Amino acid sequence: MTPRKKRIFMVFFITLGMGVAVALILTAFEKNLLYFYAPTQIVAGEAPIDRAFRIGGLVLEGSVVRDPETLEVQFVLTDTLNQVTITYEGILPDLFREGQGIVANGKLDENGIFQAKEVLAKHDENYMPPEVADALEKAGAIGQYGRYKQRL
Amino acid sequence: MLKQFHRLVSPKYFYNLAVLLTPWFSWLTALLMIAGLYGGLVFAPADYQQGESFRIIYVHVPSAWMSLFIYIVMAVAGGVGLIWHIKIADVLAKSCAPVGASFTFLALATGSLWGKPMWGTWWVWDARLTSELILLFLYLGYMALQSAFEDRRVAARASAILALVGLVNIPIIHYSVEWWSTLHQGATVSKIDAPSIHIDMLIPLLIMALAFKAYFVTIVLLRSRTEILEYECHSTWVSELLNKVESKT
Numbered sequence: 001m002t003p004r005k006k007r008i009f010m011v012f013f014i015t016l017g018m019g020v021a022v023a024l025i026l027t028a029f030e031k032n033l034l035y036f037y038a039p040t041q042i043v044a045g046e047a048p049i050d051r052a053f054r055i056g057g058l059v060l061e062g063s064v065v066r067d068p069e070t071l072e073v074q075f076v077l078t079d080t081l082n083q084v085t086i087t088y089e090g091i092l093p094d095l096f097r098e099g100q101g102i103v104a105n106g107k108l109d110e111n112g113i114f115q116a117k118e119v120l121a122k123h124d125e126n127y128m129p130p131e132v133a134d135a136l137e138k139a140g141a142i143g144q145y146g147r148y149k150q151r152l
Numbered sequence: 153m154l155k156q157f158h159r160l161v162s163p164k165y166f167y168n169l170a171v172l173l174t175p176w177f178s179w180l181t182a183l184l185m186i187a188g189l190y191g192g193l194v195f196a197p198a199d200y201q202q203g204e205s206f207r208i209i210y211v212h213v214p215s216a217w218m219s220l221f222i223y224i225v226m227a228v229a230g231g232v233g234l235i236w237h238i239k240i241a242d243v244l245a246k247s248c249a250p251v252g253a254s255f256t257f258l259a260l261a262t263g264s265l266w267g268k269p270m271w272g273t274w275w276v277w278d279a280r281l282t283s284e285l286i287l288l289f290l291y292l293g294y295m296a297l298q299s300a301f302e303d304r305r306v307a308a309r310a311s312a313i314l315a316l317v318g319l320v321n322i323p324i325i326h327y328s329v330e331w332w333s334t335l336h337q338g339a340t341v342s343k344i345d346a347p348s349i350h351i352d353m354l355i356p357l358l359i360m361a362l363a364f365k366a367y368f369v370t371i372v373l374l375r376s377r378t379e380i381l382e383y384e385c386h387s388t389w390v391s392e393l394l395n396k397v398e399s400k401t
Contacts, residue, residue, distance in 0.1 A: 007235045011316060018320040026324070026331075033332045035278040056333060093272030095201065103335055120271045123202070125340040127209070127349040133200030 036103045043082040047108070055084060055114055056103040056122065064098055077102070077114070088116040095121035161240045164389045167380045170373045177370040184363035191356025199353075208266045210357060213341075214364040216259040219287060220322055222252035222368060226294070227319045230312030240376075242308035243383060245315065246298055247375035251368055253291035260284060271335060279328035280336035283321060290318040304383060 001009070026033065036056030037047045047053055055077060063076035072089045075098075086104055096102060101124060104116035159165050192210035199206035226248035233241035263281070264274045275281065294311050301307035329338045340349050341357070349357070384390045 004235060011231045011235055014313060014316045015319055018317050022320045022324070030332075033279055035276070035332060035334045038333075091272075094269050095271075118273075120273055120276070120335060122335055123270055123337050125337040125348055127199050127206060127340065127353050129197035129350055129352070130200040131197075132350055 038079045039077055039082040039084045040079050042084055042108070042114075049108060052105060052107050052117070054103055054105045055086070056101070057084070059096070059098050059100050059102055061098045077104070084112070084114050086114045086116050086119075088119050090119070092119055093121040095123060161238050163239055163243075163380045163384050163387075166240050167377060170377045170380075174370060174373045174377075177366055177373060181363060181366040181370050184359055184366055188356055188360035188363045191359055196353045196356050197350070202270060205266065205269060206353075208262050209353075210360045212259060212262040212266065213357060214361045215255045215262065216284070217361055218364050218368060219252060219256040219259050219284070220325060221365075222248050222255060223287065223290070223315075223318070223322060226252060227312075227315040230308070230315040233308055234312045234316075239383065240380075242304070242312075243376045243379045244372065245312060246308065247372045247379055249291055249295045249298065250375075251371050253288060253295065255364070255368075256284065256288040256291055260288065276335050278334040278336055279332045280325065280334045283325040283328050286321055287318075287325060290314075290321060294318075 036054035039057050057077040057079045060076040060078045065074045074087045077084050077086050101122040103120045103122050105118040106114055106116035109115050198204050226245050229241045229245035268274050294314055297311045297314055298307050329336055381390055
């Protein structure tokens with residue numbers, strides 16, 4: 001093997017070797033890399049019971065109940081298959097609304113209600129002017145529910 | 153063909169080519185940047201959900217694309233320098249790093265500014281944000297390693313190996329939003345079916361992406377010119393060049 005061939009081999013070995021090694025590590029840690037659990041996973045008992053974790057899904061239309069006295073808010077999170085009720089006390093992000101994708105951090109209590117300490121809005125990948133959004137809504141073509149179903 | 157290639161990678165020829173190309177790319181950058189900024193900040197309509205604050209996309213997304221693109225260029229140039237011992241490849245790889253680091257920082261900073269009002273937080277440790285932060289550290293590590301050696305060839309070899317090792321992070325950043333559940337949204341423009349962004353918003357974004365590419369070429373040409381002169385400071389063509397400049401003044 002000439003020195004140049006040796007060096008070509010080395011470059012390939014480094015890139016491929018790193019690729020394989022990292023792929024193995026990432027597969028091994030897959031569970032820990034999930035940023036949030038879906039309601040279906042929680043109903044199936046995959047989420048940890050005694051420690052905090054994150055839950056992600058869509059705010060069910062018509063489920064948001066605000067306490068008029070305090071900042072407490074209760075809503076239902078859905079992945080269109082299963083639902084989890086969430087309670088939260090604090091200021092919600094700008095994008096929080098019914099039908100919006102959100103991620104909440106907190107714990108499940110003994111009644112199966114998720115006590116959120118933090119609520120973050122998850123923005124979707126669609127960008128359009130308001131007029132287009134209105135037109136699509138009228139045609140029934142918009143809504144995260146539709147897309148969520150597609151993904152599942 | 154091979155002869156032409158050898159001429160192209162000779163430092164003297166490449167230096168003269170870079171001097172010739174720099175003004176062209178500077179003007180191209182300025183034109184595209186003005187067109188892209190006008191399109192993005194004035195022409196494009198506001199978003200149905202985010203209103204005006206979506207306009208940060210015109211800096212954030214091109215910066216993030218550039219952070220990945222420049223890393224690939226840097227690693228490939230480093231690898232070519234490693235295998236075929238081409239000086240120009242080493243020079244190009246070294247010139248890429250600070251530009252790439254700046255774009256990575258810009259992507260992280262603008263994302264953070266946008267995240268606070270939209271998500272409700274400056275930072276989360278999800279897969280996309282974390283892997284992009286690792287990219288910034290890779291760039292910084294690369295630059296530190298480059299300057300840690302007196303001998304340019306040793307520095308080029310060591311940092312090229314680091315760049316190749318870090319290359320594995322690039323597909324992780326790109327696919328992180330598909331492989332794992334992240335707070336960061338999925339891909340908009342590179343979706344297989346059709347980009348989920350309105351055409352009036354997309355065009356300024358693509359112009360901005362081109363403007364950033366042209367800017368990158370301009371900066372790399374400027375940086376590599378300086379690098380070549382330093383690299384070749386003992387050669388006759390550089391001293392001839394210096395004499396010419398001195399006699400002019």
